[in-house]
Amino acid sequence: MATVGESNPSHRQPAAETGTSAAPLADRNGNRVSSRPSNLVTGGIPDIVIRRLPVYVRTLSLLADRGVESVSSDELARHIGVTAAQIRRDLSYFGKFGKQGKGYSTELLAGTISRILQLDRQWDVALAGFGNLGRAIAHYRGFLPAFRVAAIFDSSSERSGERFNELTVQPVERITEIVAAEKIRIGIIAVRTGAAQDVADRMIAGGARALLNYTTVVLRVPANVTVREIDPVGAMQSMTYYLDERDD
Amino acid sequence: MATVGESNPSHRQPAAETGTSAAPLADRNGNRVSSRPSNLVTGGIPDIVIRRLPVYVRTLSLLADRGVESVSSDELARHIGVTAAQIRRDLSYFGKFGKQGKGYSTELLAGTISRILQLDRQWDVALAGFGNLGRAIAHYRGFLPAFRVAAIFDSSSERSGERFNELTVQPVERITEIVAAEKIRIGIIAVRTGAAQDVADRMIAGGARALLNYTTVVLRVPANVTVREIDPVGAMQSMTYYLDERDD
DNA sequence: CCGAAATCGTGCCATATTTCACAATTATCC
């Protein structure tokens, strides 16, 4: 569980190396922390826009499943809880998908954004940590079908060796090797805080470039690695600020 | 598990009713969505600053426990992964806590921010949903000691009646009643998406003013209720955008 | 007790993000 923050969506841009800026400082930053020029430097699309896309896909798919064929930015905005202008602006970063006087085709747009996010394929994921949280994540169906746990690691010698579906829990020492061998690009970190950085380093060494961090550790990662934080406790702790004695 | 978003940190201001603005529109927005003028309208402190405070507390407490008595904004910044200027600015919203030439007292500042966040007391929390996720949350120790699950609800008749510690899982129909009776201000929503809005409404009717939402539903809540989203799937889905064919 | 070094708090500027508002285009209805 947790709040999400981000980190390093600074890179991207397989080609088009916009600026000549070497971005020497940017070590690991992270949204939960700073907020490096994810767009200017990158010349790319603001990360905040990217983070909204999954919600668009979800909502559009839902509407499509309900049989709604097209939707205006205004109606979509009401569903999602944002302004119509924001939706139009966000989409405009990627092209023109709407039809004046009509709106957007739910199915078409959902598919297009899915492709933009590269959700039109399945991603293998490495899960580190097979305690309560790790197990819960492994069993969780919500990541499917785009994400599939392809390898599980745990430092405890009792747990490594344990089976989960067709997988055997492996010792953390094998992370780099296995992540590399299976060409895994995504890691989920659900270990105790003390082991988080080590596990992250091993995953990155093996080729992982996206990490979902369930720990409260501020991970230090190179600029080409994206990190998102899941921090329910922090989310909770920040909400109490707004609670006053009695109601209003 | 999930990414965190926010919603409605627009209110606040027990006293000091800054503007006369009635903020008539602001219905439920939410950061995952829009980002209403959480500071101007409220005259208060930017929500983004509030969301960073838990990280400050965590880090300062850690340092204090290690025996570090004082820390400069620069050093703290390195630990957290933000700029020193941001830390100084964030803190300046609440007062002057540093000592020139020296820095901040770790223990003192940790305590001060804790009090600002109202973490110097225990909050009762209502948990809705006692499936896999709900159970994991109930067992999770990370929320302690500031938060304590004081009531658990589930719509399934098999599950309601079940015991957890000294609690009995109650049917969702009793949410409003029990939340009100126990003066619970915080709710955790871990039910299936179809039941989320109903559960939220019941909690709010009972007096809850802060909701941690583990579902992907965009909750509609009045302006005096804060919502934070936990959305690991969305976080994951947005990271794949940055993954390119081969490495860089 | 003094000068150099450290460090805060903050005015002011730079960037980023959101929103307005409107021309352009398409749909709809009679």
Added chain:
DNA sequence: GGATAATTGTGAAATATGGCACGATTTCGG
């Protein structure tokens, strides 16, 4: 078929957020 209504995409303006840079203080080492 033409007038009216709906709706997009986007320039420009408004807000919000972040960070530089420096005066003011305080510490520190003789």
